[in-house]
Amino acid sequence: MQTRTPAGRTGRPRSASADAAILAATRQALVELGWSKLTLGDVATRAGVAKTTLYRRWSGKNELVVDAVAELFDELSLPDRGSLAADMEGVVLQFAAILARPEARSGLMAVVAEATRDEALRERIRASIVDRQKRLVLAGRARAEERGELPPSTDPEESARTVDLIFDMVAGAVVHRTLVSAQPADEEWVRAFTRVMLQGLAAA
Amino acid sequence: MQTRTPAGRTGRPRSASADAAILAATRQALVELGWSKLTLGDVATRAGVAKTTLYRRWSGKNELVVDAVAELFDELSLPDRGSLAADMEGVVLQFAAILARPEARSGLMAVVAEATRDEALRERIRASIVDRQKRLVLAGRARAEERGELPPSTDPEESARTVDLIFDMVAGAVVHRTLVSAQPADEEWVRAFTRVMLQGLAAA
DNA sequence: TGCTTTCGCTACGACTCGTAGCGTAATGCC
DNA sequence: GGCATTACGCTACGAGTCGTAGCGAAAGCA
Numbered sequence: 001m002q003t004r005t006p007a008g009r010t011g012r013p014r015s016a017s018a019d020a021a022i023l024a025a026t027r028q029a030l031v032e033l034g035w036s037k038l039t040l041g042d043v044a045t046r047a048g049v050a051k052t053t054l055y056r057r058w059s060g061k062n063e064l065v066v067d068a069v070a071e072l073f074d075e076l077s078l079p080d081r082g083s084l085a086a087d088m089e090g091v092v093l094q095f096a097a098i099l100a101r102p103e104a105r106s107g108l109m110a111v112v113a114e115a116t117r118d119e120a121l122r123e124r125i126r127a128s129i130v131d132r133q134k135r136l137v138l139a140g141r142a143r144a145e146e147r148g149e150l151p152p153s154t155d156p157e158e159s160a161r162t163v164d165l166i167f168d169m170v171a172g173a174v175v176h177r178t179l180v181s182a183q184p185a186d187e188e189w190v191r192a193f194t195r196v197m198l199q200g201l202a203a204a
Numbered sequence: 205m206q207t208r209t210p211a212g213r214t215g216r217p218r219s220a221s222a223d224a225a226i227l228a229a230t231r232q233a234l235v236e237l238g239w240s241k242l243t244l245g246d247v248a249t250r251a252g253v254a255k256t257t258l259y260r261r262w263s264g265k266n267e268l269v270v271d272a273v274a275e276l277f278d279e280l281s282l283p284d285r286g287s288l289a290a291d292m293e294g295v296v297l298q299f300a301a302i303l304a305r306p307e308a309r310s311g312l313m314a315v316v317a318e319a320t321r322d323e324a325l326r327e328r329i330r331a332s333i334v335d336r337q338k339r340l341v342l343a344g345r346a347r348a349e350e351r352g353e354l355p356p357s358t359d360p361e362e363s364a365r366t367v368d369l370i371f372d373m374v375a376g377a378v379v380h381r382t383l384v385s386a387q388p389a390d391e392e393w394v395r396a397f398t399r400v401m402l403q404g405l406a407a408a
Numbered sequence: 409t410g411c412t413t414t415c416g417c418t419a420c421g422a423c424t425c426g427t428a429g430c431g432t433a434a435t436g437c438c
Numbered sequence: 439g440g441c442a443t444t445a446c447g448c449t450a451c452g453a454g455t456c457g458t459a460g461c462g463a464a465a466g467c468a
Binding site: 034035036102105106108109110112113114115116117122125126130161164165167168169171172173174175176177179180181182183189192193195196197198199200201202203204 | 238239240306309310312313314316317318319320321326329330334365368369371372373375376377378379380381383384385386387393396397399400401402403404405406407408
């Protein structure tokens with residue numbers, strides 16, 4: 001949210017249900033209208049709140065949509081499928097499934113585009129979406145190390161660079177496949193992609 | 205352009221210089237204002253043409269910006285650097301250099317976002333940007349085959365799938381690195397990326 | 409010279425934006 | 439219970455943009 005609810009303060013507290021209603025209404029509007037035709041007045045009507053309430057909590061469309069989209073990615077998980085390759089295929093498929101949803105497609109790309117000219121927005125995206133999901137890469141590597149599929153990482157700086165590279169390659173490829181090439185990131189594609197990734201990383 | 209200039213037609217012909225001026229003005233406005241604050245009225249003023257002239261040629265902001273951005277990617281080339289790895293590093297660096305320019309950053313992502321809800325726009329992007337640059341992948345592979353670095357491709361369908369995969373991975377990773385992670389795709393990163401790509405492809 | 413199409417210009421209604429002002433509702437503190 | 443404080447819903451507003459229409463002038467072609 002734009003203004004975090006301070007802990008000990010007097011006065012009427014902000015309605016928690018309004019937050020949820022607004023974010024849900026934002027996603028619904030993204031599905032039906034897309035980014036460019038989405039107006040804050042419309043979102044407020046859908047959520048059953050006044051437009052002024054919306055402006056009291058978010059400074060604008062960008063921040064609102066980032067928060068609405070960020071919630072979508074929290075459902076990503078990394079179930080143990082027995083091998084590094086299977087784990088990776090699984091999470092990539094989950095990621096692809098989220099990107100197949102229209103509220104994620106139109107919302108995510110639009111805020112990334114806006115973020116190219118807005119450092120604060122870029123930081124917000126990084127904090128609430130990107131960095132938040134890097135946990136998956138870290139967990140996958142840790143699990144592979146436990147299995148003995150990967151040697152334990154030694155140089156922490158080199159290790160961080162590799163995580164960033166993996167994340168850029170995975171997220172970038174899936175996004176490009178889904179949104180630019182407009183082809184489904186189905187099991188066949190994910191299998192081919194994962195093979196290139198893992199073979200390439202293993203050789204390095 | 206929105207309406208191609210028909211060949212044999214009577215009447216005053218459309219000014220060719222106006223097209224160039226409008227596209228240049230669009231890029232300039234993208235740099236100074238970004239996507240969301242760019243208005244067609246402003247572009248028309250910058251280009252020294254009337255707003256109505258602009259609407260006669262393009263149906264809207266989306267189509268205009270696609271054409272303005274597409275021109276940026278035509279300067280990509282594939283100089284012979286002696287090896288597949290060097291060729292790939294070279295073209296990836298060129299691609300990164302274009303994406304480092306503000307008119308490409310803000311424009312490209314925005315139209316991709318809009319394209320998620322507009323099939324015609326998606327097709328326009330694919331035709332005027334994506335497919336147009338796949339020539340680089342094809343040329344790089346052909347050159348590598350001549351050098352003997354790659355076996356000649358046999359199955360044409362499998363071959364096409366590989367080209368698509370490579371393109372999604374290269375373009376996606378560079379875009380994500382540059383625009384989402386907001387880190388420079390510098391020589392060090394490109395070298396690491398290229399190594400993973402080529403090792404991964406070689407093993408498959 | 410006529411015919412055709414484009415051009416620049418002005419004006420227009422419709423819409424969205426973000427904010428201000430007001431009275432009311434909900435909470436904490438005394 | 440009363441009071442201060444904050445959030446809420448509602449209405450209204452000026453500012454800005456959109457995309458289009460209508461006009462006379464300009465630039466080609468036969």
